Every structure is written in C-alpha cells, then in structure tokens.
Amino acid sequence: MRKPKFMLFQVFNFIMVIQLAESVVPQEEVEVLEQIMTLMGATNWRFNGNTCQLDMIAQVPKLHPEAEARIQCDIDCNNGNSSECHVITIIHKYYSLGGVLPPQLIELPYLRTIDFAYNYLGGTIPPELGSSQLQSMNLEANNFSGTVPSDLGRLINLQALILSSNRLTGMLPSSLAELSNLKDLISDNDLSGTIPNFIEKWRQLNKLELIGTGLSGPIPSSISILNLTDLRICELSGPTQSFPPLDNAVGLQTLVLRNCNISGEIPAYIWQRRDLQLLDVSFNKLIGGISRDIIGRSLRYVFLTGNMLSGDIPDSLLIEGATMIYFHAQRMPSVLDMDVPYMLTVGEMI
Numbered sequence: 001m002r003k004p005k006f007m008l009f010q011v012f013n014f015i016m017v018i019q020l021a022e023s024v025v026p027q028e029e030v031e032v033l034e035q036i037m038t039l040m041g042a043t044n045w046r047f048n049g050n051t052c053q054l055d056m057i058a059q060v061p062k063l064h065p066e067a068e069a070r071i072q073c074d075i076d077c078n079n080g081n082s083s084e085c086h087v088i089t090i091i092h093k094y095y096s097l098g099g100v101l102p103p104q105l106i107e108l109p110y111l112r113t114i115d116f117a118y119n120y121l122g123g124t125i126p127p128e129l130g131s132s133q134l135q136s137m138n139l140e141a142n143n144f145s146g147t148v149p150s151d152l153g154r155l156i157n158l159q160a161l162i163l164s165s166n167r168l169t170g171m172l173p174s175s176l177a178e179l180s181n182l183k184d185l186i187s188d189n190d191l192s193g194t195i196p197n198f199i200e201k202w203r204q205l206n207k208l209e210l211i212g213t214g215l216s217g218p219i220p221s222s223i224s225i226l227n228l229t230d231l232r233i234c235e236l237s238g239p240t241q242s243f244p245p246l247d248n249a250v251g252l253q254t255l256v257l258r259n260c261n262i263s264g265e266i267p268a269y270i271w272q273r274r275d276l277q278l279l280d281v282s283f284n285k286l287i288g289g290i291s292r293d294i295i296g297r298s299l300r301y302v303f304l305t306g307n308m309l310s311g312d313i314p315d316s317l318l319i320e321g322a323t324m325i326y327f328h329a330q331r332m333p334s335v336l337d338m339d340v341p342y343m344l345t346v347g348e349m350i
C-alpha cells in the first residue's frame, strides 16, 4: 500500500519541478552522492539533482513494508537559488544494500541525517565521519564490524546514535563522553568492558537502550544524573548490584532492567512514577513486595518473573484490564514489541 503512494508523490514532485523550475543541487554534491550510493550498493537508483529526488532506474523489489529510499535537500532549494540547495538527509533503509559506509559522506557538507538501518552494509564505521556535521546517525541492523571509532566523539551535535544489531566489538571509546547533545542511544553488539561512567555526560539523553551489548555491569550510579524517559538494559553480566538510582528520572515511561543481576528491593519511588507505562525487572534477584503506594496510573505492563518477590499484588496495580503481571512464566514475550494487545495474566506470588 505504501509503494503506490510513494510513486505518486514522486510523479507529483516531478510535475512541480517542471512548473516551478526548482533550483539544482551543485554538481559536486550530485557526483559525490552517486559515488556514495554505488559504494553502498544502491545501484538501482540515480540521484536527480534537479529535483533532489532518487529516481529508480531499475525495478527494485519491495522487500519490506518499511523500505524507504529518500534524499532531502534544504528548504532553500525551493526559492530558486542553487547556491543554497544542498543535501541534508539520506534515508535508505530496509533495502538489503550490501556495500559499505562510504567516508565520502563527509563531502556532503550540509548532511545532517543518515538512516541506513536494516541493510547488510559491512566493513567498519569510517573514522572520517567524525569530521561531518551529522546530527543523527542510524546504522541499526547492518553488518558493521570493528570498533566504534573514537572520532565519533567529535560529532558534538549528534542527537541520535543508533548502532544496534551489528557486529561491533571493543570498548565504547571515552571520547563519546563529548556527545552532550545525545538524546537517543541504542546499542546492541558484542562490545566489551563495563557500562562507561561517562554516560553522565550525556545530559540531554532521554532514551538509553543497552540490550545484549556485551557490556557488563554494574550500571554506574552516575546514571542518577540523567533525566531518562526510556531506559532499557537487558542481559547485563557482572556482579550483583542494587537497583540503579533513578530518583531523578521523574518522567520515566519505560523501565526495562531484565536479567541484570539486581538484588534488593524495588525502590518505592518506581511505583510512584506517574508516566511509567512499562516496568520489566524480570530475571533478577529482587526481594520484598510491591509498594502499596502506587501512583503510576499509566502503568500497563509489569513483568516481575524470575525474582524472589513476596507478598500480594496491591489492588491499585490491577487497573482496567491492561496490566500484565508475570510471576511464574518461564519465558516472556518480547518486551520490544509492546503495541500488540496482551491478555491479562495475573499469577500468584511465590
């Protein structure tokens, strides 16, 4: 259903171009972009600098409903001044591209956003990208190997760095501490070392996801400085630790700390987070009961399986059918796909 819409949009834009004689992207940028696309393996497309569009030159099978190939130029392209018309965004995702991430990206001086998620791009992440002006970099689910280049710490305007589901190894470079504008970090690889203490430097960070990263615990107590709305850490090896201090994360909406070797009690303030919708602290060593003082009326999913909790479930937690509480189940459904409706399953506490 999405493809016809997309095609229609292209045709529409093409007509607009003829009528309004839109300005052109400078030839150097057009050439660099073609080079980039070739190196990425996107051979069925050509960049049209007159329209700032990707034209399909050979039929590309629609592999995935989310597949998207799009270039975006400055808003100024439309006022007829070609010296102001530049590529700012490249999106090419879910197209199974099998090339590499070209260092030539830095030759597009106005480029701010790349989204190459869900391809098979391989090789290493080029350190040259540290000299770009990128603000958002999504390389999720590709085949990148090697380490996270420390040069990425120079991307001081970076707001999102999504490296999940690659084959990256090594430690997270300490230079990443400089990314103080980071709002969103998702990483799932084969990294090593502990969760770095420098996460406290990411003051703008709202969303931190470290699922199956290879990093080990404990979760640094400096996490208390962050004002997170979404924290997901799973499968964290390392010594037993107490519940991470999240008293400052007053706007917390999602908290997943699954299989993180956490002992002790769930702090009472967790039950009082008004915006908390999903709480998954399963497969830890938690003891004690659920606080009776539950304010979080948004709480819809609660996973407590695989702990040593005791006592009973306060009535106040059992709001309008949506709450899901697993106590005894051996296996849990994926927490990453929460928008499917779940049945209410309330177990007895041990």
Ligand SMILES: *[C@@H]1O[C@H](CO)[C@@H](O)[C@H](O)[C@H]1NC(C)=O
Pocket (backbone or CB within 6 Å): 081, 082, 083, 084
């Ligand atoms: C086009 O933009 C350049 C750079 O900002 C400026 O120097 C030039 O005067 C503009 N030309 C027109 C026709 O607006």
Ligand SMILES: *[C@@H]1O[C@H](CO)[C@@H](O)[C@H](O)[C@H]1NC(C)=O
Pocket (backbone or CB within 6 Å): 098, 120, 122, 123, 143, 145
């Ligand atoms: C991923 O990269 C490795 C080499 O680093 C290669 O052997 C493998 O075939 C690649 N996988 C895919 C799906 O492209």
Ligand SMILES: *[C@@H]1O[C@H](CO)[C@@H](O)[C@H](O)[C@H]1NC(C)=O
Pocket (backbone or CB within 6 Å): 236, 237, 238, 239, 240, 261
């Ligand atoms: C959890 O902590 C204990 C005690 O520190 C340790 O023996 C155990 O190996 C840890 N588990 C994991 C999965 O790291």
Ligand SMILES: *[C@@H]1O[C@H](CO)[C@@H](O)[C@H](O)[C@H]1NC(C)=O
Pocket (backbone or CB within 6 Å): 227, 229, 250, 251
């Ligand atoms: C923390 O985040 C919440 C919600 O995102 C916001 O309302 C609050 O003002 C923030 N607090 C600070 C100290 O930035």
